[in-house]
Amino acid sequence: MKKLSVLFAAVMMFMSFGVAKAQKIATVDVAAILNMMPEKIKADEQLKAFSTAKQAELEKLATAFQADVQKYQQEGAKLTAQQREAKEAELGKTQQNLQQMSQTAQKDLLDRQDAAYAPIEKRLNDAITRAAKANGWDFIFDSATNGLIYKAGPDATAAVKKELGI
Template identity: 60%
Template structure:
């Protein structure tokens, strides 16, 4: 029984020493850092241009389909039932093509976005890791997170920006 008490006391001492070690926590304005990175600005510009191009292509096709639809509606009374049925099938096909273009554009955009942002995220994460190690931070948390109730620790944003070479 005495050995058990000594063992329990030793375990409690080890646990309390481990808990007594204060952890250094810093915050980081991730969005603020990303918004000043030239790579992010270029990626955003490229992605916007890509999206604008895709939207213009889809709009052109949709406008052509809308004009054809209006033409078919105005001529419907003068056409036979078979011609109107064929025109309806053609309009359905055009509608499906536009929907497929939309779906493909979204998939292409997401893939392009992932490819563009991956090296930026890696660069940011590497800088954060360097700053954390250099300053002895155990944790660096996003300052924009709504999970924070209190932010009183050091802010690592300036150090990460310096590491990245951005202002």
């Protein structure tokens, strides 16, 4: 009976050793890597140029609208009631068009951002996967997120950069 107990204890110890295998965890600074990727830098520049162009266009139209409003305020007293109603309706329509153009520009910018960043994020995720497999990491956490409570594992940032060639 004693031999059976010893054998049972040995088997349980052996099994628990396999179950208790330490999981390898690493962290990576995703934002830092993204900001170093040439294609992300290029995409940021293109998106900034697009945004600046749209903003300049909207500002030009808004300035013209403001000039029309000021002109109406100065000359409104000289107009008949019917002319004033027509001018106010025209100004209201112009204001609505400006707001719609602004919303459209914002949506266009977001669509362009999504289209530009999707392949960049895929490339980064693929590199993280390759680095994790190459180094035997079971989990990799983004070190910049607030969800990370404990950070003592190896840092995967260098390995991911190596996979990306940066």
